[in-house]
Each structure stands twice: as structure tokens, then as C-alpha cells.
Amino acid sequence: MDYVSLIGIAVGLSMDAFAVSLANGAVTRKVRPAFALKVAGCFGLFQSLMPIIGWLIGKAGASIINAVDHWIALILLSIIGIQMLREAHKCHGGEACLQDNIPTRTLLVLAVATSIDALATGILLPSAVGASTTQLMLLSVCLIGVVTLVLCYIGVYIGKKFGDRFTGKAQIIGGLVLIGIGIKIFVEHMWFS
Template sequence: MSFLEIFFIGIGLSMDAFAVSICKGLSTRKLQLKHALICGGYFGFFQGFMPLIGYLLGVQLKSKIESIDHWIAFILLALIGINMIKESFEDEESCHTEFSPKVMIPLAIATSIDALAVGVTFAFLDVHIVSAICIIAITTFIISMIGVKIGHVFGTKYKSKAELAGGIILICMGIKILVEHLHIFG
């Protein structure tokens, strides 16, 4: 996969963290740089760490399911994308005003579960995992910091749109992987 493809996957994966960051910014009365750094740090770390775990699991399974790996990648990305699109139409959840590890770690884990599944697909696609997790982590870090600021300034106006966009990006990447492996257009 190219840098650009991994970057787009990183953007898609970061949309859940972006949505939660908007919520965190909305709940903050006096926004400080540390709030954005905390969100960016937690979400960026877990979005980078979870694909590594998924990749290590995928490497263990690769030889057993190599003939259908493109279907697995497509199905996982499509399911994650569909779930994100579905969540974009659901009611807004309440925002926690705390930035403590007790609050941030569960949020970071919850928003990065999708990245675990993407990590599995990376093993099937022979992605250079160190580059991929760095791109995803940095992308999520920056997008989460921006989300805190947007949430503080604009509120939840963009939260559902971010989840919708992220879902569409992941579905498109899944379709691209499937089309390339099935040699449909080339």
C-alpha cells in the first residue's frame, strides 16, 4: 500500500476519535492546549498500537487464509465503515468532561477497536507495519487535536459528518483492495 492509501485509512480510522474529541472540546469550558494534547496523545497512541496487535495476529493466520485475504480485508473494512455510517445517524451520546486516564483510556480503546481489525488486513496486504502505524498515529493525533478545538468553537455540528466520512473512506478502501486483487479493471 502506498503512503497515500495508508494516510486515507488513517483519516478514516481517526474519525471516531475526532468525533469524541469534538465532544471533549464541547464539554470544556476553558480550553487549554493540554486538553488537545491529551486527546491527541491518547487517541493517537491507541490508533497506532491497535493495528500493530492486529497485524501480529494476522501474520499468525496469513498462511492459513492467504487465498481469501482480499475478501477478509474487504469485509472487515466494509463492516467497520458501515458501522461508522450507522453511528453517524444515531443520537449524540453524553460527553465526559474529565481528561483523566480513567476516562481517556476506555475512550481511546473504544475508538481504536476498528484499527485492530485494520491491522489484521495489513498482514494480508504485506504493509510495512512500522510506517503504517506511524502514519495512522500521527494522523489521529493531529485530527484529534483539531477535533477538540472544533468542538469547543462549533459544538457537535461536525461529529456525525466526521463519522459518516470515515465510514465512506473505509468502505472505499475495502472496495479498492478487492478490485485490485480480483483484477477487475486491469
């Protein structure tokens, strides 16, 4: 098994989730370890589950997944991004824009939207890292989940530092980041995959 490639894949897959974790930290009034772990846990869990689902679907389902995954990510991230922009407009900036918590339902939607590329990766992962057995495949997806969890946990705190400096603008920036990530995923899948 090629661990260097696997860690590279894990970091690459976690970047969208990391960016969303930054946005979540930026719009949260007070970040506690339990909140950061909740955010990181959701993203890490889905970054682990989606490759398993992709692996189980196998090559037969690859064309179906590749045909719709970018649309799903674009729609889900844009809806949540637009909701954040609306909230920012309603509260007129400042401390009033900050949230006490991100609803679990919203986190789950964000986790699914940012892990859809991991679904497609699961189809190719065994050959990419030499995971020739079920044990190696499970080890691979666990490593992906752990890398994502760690990066997202750190991302929530970095986002909070950013949010403290730009109170009032953080929710607008967060909404634009989510929409931007959706567009990035869409463009990559439409023209560069």
C-alpha cells in the same frame, strides 16, 4: 508502499476518534493545549497500537476479532454516552454542564472503543499498503497515529467552538454522538463488512 492509500486508511480510521474529540472539546470549560494534546495523544496512541496488535494476532485471530469488536465498541461508547446524558440532565444546562477535564480513564476507554476497527485493520494492513517488512509496517502505524493525533488535536478546538455556541446542549449532543458512533460501528460490522 502506497502512501496515498495509507493516508486514506489513516484518515478513515481516525474519523471516529475525531468525532469523539469534537465532543470532548464541546463539553470542556476551558481547552488548553495540554488538554488537547492529552486527548489527541490517547487517540493517536491507540490508533497506532491496535493495528500492531492486529498484525501480531494475524489472520488466525481475525474471525475472533471480527466476531466481537463491534459489540465492544457499541457497549463502551454507549455507556459513556449515557453517562454524559445523565450528567447533562443533572446540571440542567448552561455553564454548570461543562467539565474542567476529562478523566484519563474515560479517555482511555474512548480511545480503545474508537480504535477497535484499527485492530482488525492491522491484520489486512500489510497487504493493503504493501508493507512487506516490519519496518514498513511500523512506519505505517506511526503515520496512522500521527494523522489521528493531528486531526483529534484540531477536533478538540473545533468542538470547543461548537460547545461555546451551544452551552448546555453540548453535553447532550456529545452523549448522543458517542452513542451514535457506537451504533454506526455496530451496524457497519454487522451488515456492511
